[in-house]
Amino acid sequence: MSALANNYNRRKIAFKKGKGSFLYATNGKKYLDFCMGIAVCSLGHANPYLIKAINKQSKRLWHVSNAFQIPEGEKLAKRLTQKTFADSIIFQNSGVEATEAAIKVAKRYFYSIGQPKKNRILCIKNSFHGRTLATIYASGSKKMTEGFGPKIDSFDHFEFGNHQSLKKSITKKTAAIMVETVMGEGGIKVIPDWCLRELKKICNKKKILLILDEVQCGIGRSGKFFAFEYSNVKPDIVPIAKGIGGGFPIGAVLMTKKVASGMIPGTHGSTFGGNPLAMSIGNAVLDQIFKKGFLQNVQKTSKYFHSELNKLKNQYPKIIKEVRGIGLLIGLQLFHDQTKFIKKLMDNKLLTIRAGENVIRILPPLNVKKKEIDLAIKIIKKVCKEYNS
Numbered sequence: 001m002s003a004l005a006n007n008y009n010r011r012k013i014a015f016k017k018g019k020g021s022f023l024y025a026t027n028g029k030k031y032l033d034f035c036m037g038i039a040v041c042s043l044g045h046a047n048p049y050l051i052k053a054i055n056k057q058s059k060r061l062w063h064v065s066n067a068f069q070i071p072e073g074e075k076l077a078k079r080l081t082q083k084t085f086a087d088s089i090i091f092q093n094s095g096v097e098a099t100e101a102a103i104k105v106a107k108r109y110f111y112s113i114g115q116p117k118k119n120r121i122l123c124i125k126n127s128f129h130g131r132t133l134a135t136i137y138a139s140g141s142k143k144m145t146e147g148f149g150p151k152i153d154s155f156d157h158f159e160f161g162n163h164q165s166l167k168k169s170i171t172k173k174t175a176a177i178m179v180e181t182v183m184g185e186g187g188i189k190v191i192p193d194w195c196l197r198e199l200k201k202i203c204n205k206k207k208i209l210l211i212l213d214e215v216q217c218g219i220g221r222s223g224k225f226f227a228f229e230y231s232n233v234k235p236d237i238v239p240i241a242k243g244i245g246g247g248f249p250i251g252a253v254l255m256t257k258k259v260a261s262g263m264i265p266g267t268h269g270s271t272f273g274g275n276p277l278a279m280s281i282g283n284a285v286l287d288q289i290f291k292k293g294f295l296q297n298v299q300k301t302s303k304y305f306h307s308e309l310n311k312l313k314n315q316y317p318k319i320i321k322e323v324r325g326i327g328l329l330i331g332l333q334l335f336h337d338q339t340k341f342i343k344k345l346m347d348n349k350l351l352t353i354r355a356g357e358n359v360i361r362i363l364p365p366l367n368v369k370k371k372e373i374d375l376a377i378k379i380i381k382k383v384c385k386e387y388n389s
């Protein structure tokens, strides 16, 4: 019996080594990993550049408290602000800490300008922003909140794609609208650019802050550094995590100068968040992602992947309902429950992960090679064929 709690439905497989797009299991088999720790290992497993960076920093300094200056964090924050909408950053260790901090920043901003009653956050029903008490109530999903009452009463909800429901849900108390630019766990549902622009207009008109959760779709996964860049919308607050650490736990909340003004000393903090080891790795990830041509290459490979998957959809129209997503955040929606299909892919040595609405989530590393995409297509095709026969 495992001494680990039973809060995960773990597959019966363990790995001893990873390299690039592949994982080597203790059962001796080699798997093409298009799960990548759920969009975390942005540069693949055991990336030599990241190994060098972690080795170098680990010999120098791992951790000091945020009671002191941390030049590695100053550097990472400066680079992120120079490349994005943000003026200011708070570092954390995970996605949920970043989304929770985003909620705090929004509330605190209105408090600091003398409007403490403007303190509610409007979210999409059944979205995903993490698993703390606050963020499960931000999601509003029954499955996530069941058994965790009393309710954290800060959140209102609207239906994805329902503009009437959105407009009706805004009140004088709404401080911010928080949405995932691409709903990941919910089934790889992309908010169309025109909707994001409308959302921003509504926020401007009603003096509401816009929080775009890019924990899963950010850091190059969409083919741009942030997925919202396709729409030219400028958010006020953006939580990030996953890909920025390439496998090391890093989270952050990015914000404009205006909203950062409420975050005075004592309003937020983290023991580990932003330590020198994490920050050096974050800087090394950015060295790669900001390299000339890196994001263009993500766009190119993802275009190829999407077109190959769409060919499969046309060949197997009774199995594949839709190819969803943007960049290398891809969803293959089936007509039926995807569990068996994911298992068959794994039996054929391709690792993927589920999402809502019968979707198979496909998350290769951002530096995936064409021949690895071809291998994945071959495996998916084989499983489709087996389904058909």
Ligand code: PLP
Binding pocket: 038, 094, 095, 096, 097, 099, 128, 129, 130, 131, 180, 184, 185, 213, 214, 215, 216, 217, 241, 242
């Ligand atoms: N926000 C989004 C959009 C996510 O996809 C996730 C995780 O999947 C989170 C927040 C929470 O991140 P973490 O699991 O690192 O706490």
